Amino acid sequence: MTVLDLKGLTKSYGSFKAVDNISLRLEDGEFLSLLGPSGCGKTTTLRMIAGFITPTEGTIHLDGEEISSPRGVVPPERRHMSMIFQSYAIWPNMTVAQNVGFGLRMKRLPKDRIARQVDETLRVVQLGHLAERYPAELSGGQQQRVALARAVALQPKVMLLDEPLSNLDANLREEMRGEIKRMHDEFGITTVYVTHDQSEAMAISDRIAVISAGRIEQLDTPYRLYSRPTTRFAAEFIGRTNLVDGRRNGARLEFDGFSAPAPAGTGGADGPVLVSIRPQTLRLVPRTDDIAPDIPGARVLPGSVADRTFLGERWDYGLSLATGGAGLRAAGPPEENFETGSAVWIAIPERAIVLVEDAPLMEAAE
Amino acid sequence: MSAETDIDTGRRAGWRAPRFDWTIAIFVVLALLLVVLVASPLSRLVIESFSDPKTGAFTLQNFAAIFGRARYMTAYWHTIQLAAVTVALALFFALPMAFAVSRTDTPLRGLMYFGVIGAFIIPPFLGAIGWILLAGPNAGWLNQLWRAVTGFEGPLLNVFSMWGLAFVIAINVFPLIFIFATSAFDLISSEMEEAAAIHGAGPLRTTWLITLPLALPAVLGACMLVFLETIALYGTPALIAIPARYNVATTQLTTFFEYPAKVELAMAFSVPMVLITIVLLVIQRLMLRGGTVAVSGKGGSRQPMKIGGWKWVLLGHGAFVTLLAVVLPAGMLITTSFSVAWAKPPSFDNLTLANYVEILFEQQTVRDAMWNTIKVALSGATICTAMGFLLAYTVIRKLVPYAQILTFLTLAPVAVPGIVLAICFYAAYAGPPLSLYGSSLLIVIAFVTRFLPISFLSCSSGIRSLNPELEEAVRIHGGSRLRALTDVVAPVLKKSLLGVWILVFVICSRELSTAMFLSSYQNRVISILTLDLSEQGEYEMLAAMGVVLLAITTLVVVVGMRLLGRDFMLRRN
Numbered sequence: 001m002t003v004l005d006l007k008g009l010t011k012s013y014g015s016f017k018a019v020d021n022i023s024l025r026l027e028d029g030e031f032l033s034l035l036g037p038s039g040c041g042k043t044t045t046l047r048m049i050a051g052f053i054t055p056t057e058g059t060i061h062l063d064g065e066e067i068s069s070p071r072g073v074v075p076p077e078r079r080h081m082s083m084i085f086q087s088y089a090i091w092p093n094m095t096v097a098q099n100v101g102f103g104l105r106m107k108r109l110p111k112d113r114i115a116r117q118v119d120e121t122l123r124v125v126q127l128g129h130l131a132e133r134y135p136a137e138l139s140g141g142q143q144q145r146v147a148l149a150r151a152v153a154l155q156p157k158v159m160l161l162d163e164p165l166s167n168l169d170a171n172l173r174e175e176m177r178g179e180i181k182r183m184h185d186e187f188g189i190t191t192v193y194v195t196h197d198q199s200e201a202m203a204i205s206d207r208i209a210v211i212s213a214g215r216i217e218q219l220d221t222p223y224r225l226y227s228r229p230t231t232r233f234a235a236e237f238i239g240r241t242n243l244v245d246g247r248r249n250g251a252r253l254e255f256d257g258f259s260a261p262a263p264a265g266t267g268g269a270d271g272p273v274l275v276s277i278r279p280q281t282l283r284l285v286p287r288t289d290d291i292a293p294d295i296p297g298a299r300v301l302p303g304s305v306a307d308r309t310f311l312g313e314r315w316d317y318g319l320s321l322a323t324g325g326a327g328l329r330a331a332g333p334p335e336e337n338f339e340t341g342s343a344v345w346i347a348i349p350e351r352a353i354v355l356v357e358d359a360p361l362m363e364a365a366e
Numbered sequence: 367m368s369a370e371t372d373i374d375t376g377r378r379a380g381w382r383a384p385r386f387d388w389t390i391a392i393f394v395v396l397a398l399l400l401v402v403l404v405a406s407p408l409s410r411l412v413i414e415s416f417s418d419p420k421t422g423a424f425t426l427q428n429f430a431a432i433f434g435r436a437r438y439m440t441a442y443w444h445t446i447q448l449a450a451v452t453v454a455l456a457l458f459f460a461l462p463m464a465f466a467v468s469r470t471d472t473p474l475r476g477l478m479y480f481g482v483i484g485a486f487i488i489p490p491f492l493g494a495i496g497w498i499l500l501a502g503p504n505a506g507w508l509n510q511l512w513r514a515v516t517g518f519e520g521p522l523l524n525v526f527s528m529w530g531l532a533f534v535i536a537i538n539v540f541p542l543i544f545i546f547a548t549s550a551f552d553l554i555s556s557e558m559e560e561a562a563a564i565h566g567a568g569p570l571r572t573t574w575l576i577t578l579p580l581a582l583p584a585v586l587g588a589c590m591l592v593f594l595e596t597i598a599l600y601g602t603p604a605l606i607a608i609p610a611r612y613n614v615a616t617t618q619l620t621t622f623f624e625y626p627a628k629v630e631l632a633m634a635f636s637v638p639m640v641l642i643t644i645v646l647l648v649i650q651r652l653m654l655r656g657g658t659v660a661v662s663g664k665g666g667s668r669q670p671m672k673i674g675g676w677k678w679v680l681l682g683h684g685a686f687v688t689l690l691a692v693v694l695p696a697g698m699l700i701t702t703s704f705s706v707a708w709a710k711p712p713s714f715d716n717l718t719l720a721n722y723v724e725i726l727f728e729q730q731t732v733r734d735a736m737w738n739t740i741k742v743a744l745s746g747a748t749i750c751t752a753m754g755f756l757l758a759y760t761v762i763r764k765l766v767p768y769a770q771i772l773t774f775l776t777l778a779p780v781a782v783p784g785i786v787l788a789i790c791f792y793a794a795y796a797g798p799p800l801s802l803y804g805s806s807l808l809i810v811i812a813f814v815t816r817f818l819p820i821s822f823l824s825c826s827s828g829i830r831s832l833n834p835e836l837e838e839a840v841r842i843h844g845g846s847r848l849r850a851l852t853d854v855v856a857p858v859l860k861k862s863l864l865g866v867w868i869l870v871f872v873i874c875s876r877e878l879s880t881a882m883f884l885s886s887y888q889n890r891v892i893s894i895l896t897l898d899l900s901e902q903g904e905y906e907m908l909a910a911m912g913v914v915l916l917a918i919t920t921l922v923v924v925v926g927m928r929l930l931g932r933d934f935m936l937r938r939n
Contacts, residue, residue: 076563089561106566
């Protein structure tokens with residue numbers, strides 16, 4: 001059983017807070033991603049977990065034992081963790097087998113046991129035939145597998161990955177992503193994965209912590225993160241979306257040019273709100289007269305196509321509303337072709353309107 | 367490929383409007399210069415060693431004479447022994463310092479840089495004089511101190527021994543290993559070490575299993591350079607090995623020039639030295655090529671390793687080396703330069719400015735030598751930089767066909783120890799028809815030949831880093847190639863050119879072995895004069911002269927560091 005617990009973790013450099021009060025808890029075998037733009041503090045957090053950086057405030061506990069605090073840190077070599085680095089950091093002076101067996105050697109296991117475990121691990125990552133090669137003779141993908149094998153061979157309590165796919169080309173990236181997932185499922189190692197690529201994080205993680213400016217914006221499963229973002233940053237960072245400002249007025253949300261019933265189960269005071277409407281939820285219908293088509297459960301607004309880009313799998317439309325206000329972006333199937341400037345009806349399903357920031361309930365009202 | 371295009375365009379232009387193709391002229395001029403500077407002197411090595419001195423006929427007799435005498439063989443053996451010990455000592459001095467500076471959080475790393483640059487600035491013969499005054503068996507200061515403190519009769523240290531000699535050389539050449547080792551350490555991404563840490567290796571094991579093995583090829587390469595440097599060195603052995611009656615190859619070489627001079631034997635004796643040099647240089651090349659650089663991925667940031675209590679050990683070591691390499695010998699020279707008699711204790715009676723007055727205003731020989739040194743160093747540095755730049759540009763931009771011939775000729779002197787080069791120049795130009803013996807010109811051209819490779823290699827890396835499109839832009843907008851060179855290439859590279867100039871100036875100002883056999887009383891340089899004064903036991907005057915030389919060199923280097931950054935002297939090539 002491994003439980004990794006970060007409490008109020010903070011790292012300041014002078015007045016700049018690289019990591020600002022991060023708390024999260026990983027359960028045994030969980031795969032958690034730290035997702036955010038570069039410079040958001042995700043790598044600093046990872047390096048604090050590894051013990052390379054001492055936190056300014058807060059603690060890290062592994063299985064109830066304190067391993068990091070401002071008072072001191074257990075050095076990396078005694079944390080029973082492993083890590084895959086951005087540069088892989090495969091030691092070029094050692095063979096593949098020596099690289100993979102390094103951690104076992106450090107544990108002073110008997111030679112034959114090391115050999116057996118290395119063989120087995122290399123077989124799992126399909127590198128058995130390259131055991132005696134030197135890293136310089138391997139391709140990028142093979143080196144990546146060596147790094148992966150080296151990290152799992154130890155059977156560490158926690159495995160840390162620092163943007164391990166950022167140096168691979170697109171095809172290999174997908175393959176390696178699958179490989180990492182497979183390793184995780186096979187060995188059940190508690191894993192922390194740092195990335196700036198949201199699709200990578202979505203595909204691989206049990207939970208994702210979206211981080212911005214050193215703080216956790218939202219910590220959720222990939223599905224909930226996509227369908228129910230709770231902050232403007234999270235909504236913008238995970239997939240493309242339309243963020244629309246509006247007002248809550250009782251049980252209705254009012255926007256420029258239209259209004260909709262507030263989603264069930266939400267209820268704030270009257271005041272400004274922010275909603276997210278994913279482009280692919282919008283439907284476009286040709287507009288020839290003033291009679292709006294009746295589409296059940298949807299608001300239908302007059303508009304026109306301002307610009308469009310063909311992306312192969314879909315059309316990407318920029319729409320302007322006849323009633324004015326900010327435009328919307330919509331995604332349409334390739335076979336439905338609207339010329340630039342053509343008049344359209346824009347159908348917004350009410351269910352697609354996701355409340356991101358509700359008007360705060362006034363304390364006095366309660 | 368670009369050579370073909372260049373030549374092609376050149377030809378087409380020529381066909382339309384017939385014009386003088388000056389690239390050929392450049393090639394001819396450069397090639398002729400290199401023949402004079404390199405090919406003609408170096409060919410003497412082969413010619414003379416295989417010729418009968420009287421008849422000029424082919425003979426193996428010279429080699430028979432060399433290999434048949436035990437004394438000569440002992441000299442070779444001593445040289446190899448000395449070089450091996452020197453390498454070991456230099457490694458001991460340099461490697462911990464390089465590791466401390468490049469990889470750890472050891473405090474006062476600036477001090478270590480000071481030690482390294484200081485050791486680099488002090489010419490080997492001055493360091494040797496300093497240590498003779500410190501550790502001479504009878505009057506050496508450290509030995510006097512030892513006797514006074516312990517009451518023992520015998521000396522603590524004796525610089526006049528193989529170990530003393532190796533120590534004095536090592537304390538002077540260790541910067542070479544330091545430079546190679548730090549640049550190798552600097553290339554290792556700290557992720558390599560962090561990976562070892564997170565997989566369970568502590569700092570000591572990480573260093574032993576990861577850091578050192580990764581730097582090993584570069585360090586071994588540097589060891590070979592130190593080995594070569596030692597076998598080629600003349601000044602320090604002349605000062606220490608001769609009194610110690612420890613005959614090495616270079617001191618043996620000078621005996622061939624005692625009357626009657628036997629140049630053919632000197633040449634034959636030099637051939638094995640050149641062969642060893644070539645073999646080691648080739649091995650060193652191969653090792654650096656096979657060197658293990660970070661395999662892939664981004665470099666990653668580099669963080670100094672936290673090494674706990676070890677940092678005090680490393681700091682102590684660095685301070686000790688700095689003391690031995692810079693503080694003690696330089697301090698000794700300065701004290702001596704202000705003394706009436708150096709072996710006497712420092713007191714007001716013993717304090718004087720007379721030595722400086724003498725060398726600066728009275729002794730004609732010293733003033734001549736200093737003036738001559740400055741002349742030689744200035745012209746040597748200027749010619750070297752200009753030629754190196756032109757050659758590098760011509761070769762890299764492939765302005766002429768067969769550019770690799772120019773490269774080969776330019777770099778050939780690397781394989782020849784300075785003292786052997788001096789013999790070659792002696793054979794080629796000292797006698798008729800040119801009869802240059804005794805003129806400063808002879809020393810200047812010998813220095814240019816010897817240091818051209820340094821200038822050529824630095825200029826090459828500068829030009830290689832320059833996008834050719836910069837020059838193509840000049841030409842498409844109507845400028846000639848010459849204009850591209852003067853208005854774009856040279857100004858952009860002015861910092862590295864200045865760096866080359868300063869470096870060659872400093873080396874020229876202290877070069878001794880290449881000036882051997884080429885100096886008469888008319889064209890002595892300071893380094894040669896040092897040997898003469900040391901023989902006469904004039905240590906006070908010599909020290910004053912050394913301090914002046916050190917002051918000038920330090921000034922030049924400080925100016926260089928101000929203009930070009932701290933590391934300009936310490937680059938690998």
